[in-house]
């Protein structure tokens with residue numbers, strides 16, 4: 001009974017509203033008056049702009065509003081990002097304000113700071129019954145409770161977007177219970193919690209479900225997928241899901257799109273999805289799947305067009321003969337596969353490609369195939385745009401197709417073993433090619449001049465081959481968009497300039513490691529170049545002045561040429577310069593004293609003839625707070641160690657080797673706690689080694705910035721995305737450092753792993769500070785060729801990572817601490833040419849490899865490595881002031897021992913002889929006893945002294 005009056009009241013109310021509508025919602029302004037009023041009201045809260053001039057007119061014409069062309073009712077309202085200024089505070093949105101928009105189908109409230117005022121009466125009414133698409137992305141402070149209430153109000157929606165939300169309190173599929181018609185749900189990049197996926201079976205009506213980047217851990221549920229019979233698209237990209245694909249996936253008989261890239265799924269993907277014949281697009285890149293290269297189990301997937309599975313484990317077909325000549329029902333458009341595992345087994349190139357006609361992209365990386373590059377694919381697949389077969393052991397020559405393919409944009413066959421010449425008709429066959437990459441093959445012969453006819457070529461990468469001859473003058477069309485040209489590490493010769501002149505649009509140029517010769521011309525026009533690498537050639541002459549005008553330059557590598565003269569002051573204009581390597585030339589003078597190069601991080605000027613007082617370089621380098629590497633080694637710098645060194649707190653690498661620096665090593669050096677490589681060798685530094693150097697903790701820059709600058713030890717430069725160039729360009733930094741007594745060159749990543757200090761060949765004196773034992777991370781320490789005195793610190797046994805320790809040519813005395821034998825990684829060790837005494841280290845572990853040369857020229861040192869028995873030196877040790885430098889192994893003074901042993905021996909012998917003479921029972925016992933005494937003495941001394949040369953005493 002109670003419900004009757006309620007309904008009557010409701011009907012009456014509705015009728016009144018209808019009357020109202022007749023009056024208010026007239027079409028005189030082109031849109032319904034009441035909707036216009038409500039929109040104006042909304043405008044007060046949201047910063048959307050019916051500009052004042054149009055305020056009065058047709059609201060259907062307003063920005064963000066869309067009306068039905070016939071009824072002129074608002075059907076779509078886009079309030080995305082209208083209240084995004086968090087400082088304004090939240091907007092208290094009254095949901096009933098939207099009730100007037102009867103025909104509203106699409107509502108976008110995303111990217112706002114909203115507090116929803118949800119009135120209870122709204123819920124019962126048939127409101128928003130036409131609303132189908134609701135965007136609630138990135139609503140600040142949207143919690144689970146509010147969401148539940150909102151979904152009651154907007155229960156008619158069929159498409160719901162809830163991306164980028166942080167639900168305070170995890171949500172569950174229960175919250176969506178009222179949405180009977182929900183067909184599409186996207187929760188991408190929202191924190192849904194690990195349990196959400198477990199209740200997935202509740203979404204029985206869904207056609208599209210997207211849960212990308214939701215940070216979901218765990219495994220997929222095994223059963224519930226059977227409920228999702230209507231699911232057509234499932235996106236689970238970028239989560240932490242693991243385990244295998246559940247068997248019940250096969251019951252999602254409508255599934256067309258499956259996107260599970262970027263998880264940790266495992267198992268054999270081809271068998272797991274063998275029955276899912278409805279699949280059209282399958283993406284599973286960046287997982288741990290096993291992927292049989294033939295995909296024979298997909299033979300009946302007649303609608304499959306996309307297989308995208310890079311970075312998994314590609315395996316040979318378990319049963320190759322069974323599927324040998326199967327004919328696929330699918331026609332692929334995109335195929336992409338790469339292996340994270342290097343298998344020795346050669347794979348056979350999948351047969352099904354013989355039957356493909358629609359390919360637009362084919363990509364294999366790191367799959368071991370045999371034979372020639374399958375360019376026959378071009379014959380059937382005339383729509384091919386991307387052809388990438390990288391690091392797949394292909395051999396032979398490149399056979400271009402017989403007919404031109406104007407669609408091809410990318411051709412990448414790098415890291416194979418392809419021989420022969422680059423076909424000169426490549427410009428005719430692939431006339432619209434944009435990216436050509438043939439890095440690291442065995443290509444020879446000249447660079448075809450016809451590249452100049454490829455009007456779309458943006459990237460030409462031919463490095464690490466055996467290409468010879470000169471660069472063709474017309475390597476690039478005059479109007480060409482060529483942005484990246486890499487010819488490094490070939491056998492190219494001739495003049496580098498003026499070819500460079502014609503390449504006006506280049507951003508990245510790598511000509512390093514060839515035989516280019518000649519001078520750099522005095523004038524060149526402006527350039528867009530960002531990276532210029534012409535190192536390791538035979539260039540002569542002076543550095544050009546024009547370089548200062550190339551203001552986009554971020555990297556200049558000109559090392560290892562024969563360049564001479566001064567570094568021009570024009571370099572100071574390069575305010576964007578990040579890396580400068582001019583090492584290995586004959587440059588003289590000093591570095592221009594400027595403060596404008598604030599981006600500089602990597603400076604390598606070693607092995608030149610730069611001169612002047614090091615202190616003067618402070619202006620340019622100390623004003624730069626982000627310097628990572630400073631290499632001024634092997635020049636003619638002199639003077640004292642400047643104080644400004646301490647201001648380079650971000651420095652990782654400091655190389656001042658081979659100059660004429662004098663004076664003490666200042667304590668300021670201890671402020672540079674991020675140093676990993678310090679080379680001050682071959683100078684005239686004097687005074688003690690500062691003990692505060694132990695403050696240096698060898699945190700590499702990656703660790704300091706928490707991995708934000710996750711570059712290789714070289715650098716990462718952003719490329720020109722707009723031009724389709726490789727967006728990230730890697731450059732390798734290089735450093736020469738002597739470790740393990742070898743001059744070595746360290747590159748890129750390896751550099752980040754090297755931690756070493758070289759103070760050798762100076763005039764340092766005093767004791768070695770025991771604090772240096774704190775350098776538990778150090779790999780290489782060289783203090784040789786100084787005047788260091790005192791003992792080798794026992795604390796050096798803490799240098800657990802050390803591989804090379806050189807203390808030779810000093811005045812060290814005392815014993816070698818026996819604890820050093822704990823240094824398990826030591827490969828090079830020398831204490832030769834000192835005044836050390838006592839025994840050498842036991843020939844155990846690493847120390848079994850060190851021969852005489854490690855110890856020689858220490859007059860009082862003895863031991864097997866020196867072929868000198870310590871017993872002969874016995875008397876010597878008595879005089880030595882053994883302050884604890886060694887001897888931890890139970891060293892006993894042999895002189896004293898021998899005398900007391902002999903006396904006791906004679907006394908006991910006499911005593912026993914007397915007893916034996918008197919008592920025959922004791923006589924028999926004696927023979928057992930004597931055997932025991934000799935054996936136990938023998939073992940006692942062997943165990944305790946552990947010095948094999950003492951055995952002789954007891955035999």
Ligand SMILES: *[C@@H]1O[C@H](CO)[C@@H](O)[C@H](O)[C@H]1NC(C)=O
Nearest residue numbers: 060066067068069070071075
């Ligand atoms: C309404 O008109 C616009 C252009 O006047 C047109 O683009 C749109 O498709 C039409 N919409 C309908 C539903 O007819």
Ligand SMILES: *[C@@H]1O[C@H](CO)[C@@H](O)[C@H](O)[C@H]1NC(C)=O
Nearest residue numbers: 222223226247248249250251
């Ligand atoms: C698929 O669904 C059917 C019926 O709903 C069920 O009997 C079968 O066990 C399911 N298969 C799997 C692998 O879950």
Ligand SMILES: *[C@@H]1O[C@H](CO)[C@@H](O)[C@H](O)[C@H]1NC(C)=O
Nearest residue numbers: 253277278279300301302303
């Ligand atoms: C392939 O697609 C067609 C058209 O959409 C559909 O009728 C057919 O059932 C699909 N095949 C499979 C195996 O799902």
Ligand SMILES: *[C@@H]1O[C@H](CO)[C@@H](O)[C@H](O)[C@H]1NC(C)=O
Nearest residue numbers: 316341342343344345346368
């Ligand atoms: C693969 O080759 C490496 C050396 O090239 C060899 O040590 C290894 O045993 C081989 N593995 C297999 C599975 O054949």
